[in-house]
Amino acid sequence: MQHKATLPPWCLTGLVLGACSLPLVLLATQLARGQLGPDPAERLMQDTGEWALRGLALVLLASPLARAGWRGVFRYRRILGVTVFLYVSVHLLLFAQVYVGWSGALLIEELKERPYVLVGFSAWLSLLPLALTSTDKARRRLGRHWRSLHRLIYLATLLAWLHLLWLARSDVGEAVVYGLIFAALLGWRLRRYRQRAR
Template sequence: MLRKKASKQQIRLLKTIVFNTCLIPFLLIIWDGFNDLLGADPIKTLHVRTGDWALRFLLITLLMSPLQRAFNVSLPIRFRRMFGLFAFFYASLHLAVWLVLDQSLRVEHMLEDIPESPYIMLGLLAYLMLIPLAITSTKGMMRRLGKRWVELHRSLYLIAVMGVVHFFWLTKLDDTEPFIYAVLLAVLLLFRYLTNKKINKL
């Protein structure tokens, strides 16, 4: 019993550490904002940094299942929900920067920009697809939806693909970073494909 309790305490402590670590990029953004360290174009800097972290947490979320299968341990899955919600959090910040700072909440500006910028439409669609995943991320919703929950959350792979394409379209000069994300996502997708193929053969 004591051993089991200690294990729960360790997991709780680890979750607290991971949670606080995931907040560091946000705190750094706040710090840089208050200290005028966002560069010559603060809005662009906020766009890039929040978008980067949204995509990074998407990929980290997708990495948890391969880690579980590769090392045959359940610990990574315990953090999948947290990473997924942080992906949604940074994606929400990314959207808020565009809505509030870039567009000043003016609908007429948005209606002008969206048709001329395919990457905006793709980003908005990806964000809208993230919302039901965030809402249904609780254990209660997992029990209620059953197999439908699994099918719904598989869309995270498609959302990640859309996020990478969004980044490619947004980047005008150096495609190195979005290319790295594309390679990482391709590896994750390949691992999932090979794993499912192996399971189907059993």
């Protein structure tokens, strides 16, 4: 696909920024209006988690799209990546506020005894250095190490998916759907890697 931009890039950037913040803005509005039901924490946890997963899938879609000819896609991948980190951070903050009540002892207990909490927390931890090194300056300074560091996104994806699967109680439908999407996106990379190795 030839990207013959009729729109200037900043316009599309604005659009992407808007799209990225929309779910969070909508959730905040609904929260302020009391439209999230009697247990808003549960809804917010679920929705921020799901938007983070969708965002992750889009981040991983950038490389195949670039390969298909849209080189400009990487400009927006960064915004998307930082957005994912933002949503996961909100998710984590909610957990601390509503489920742990900011008790250090309880947080340690949760991390020790509940593997899905540990796995989710590790996913956030593995995204942290990526968010911190998302500036142009950091990228220049890290040079070729930047790419290796940012492969952590694969680990974060696996952890996030495991976190989702572990939370399913009786219906694994959602975990299966995300599993297939992630398998396709990671499988594409594996295939390319093998082809190049040959």
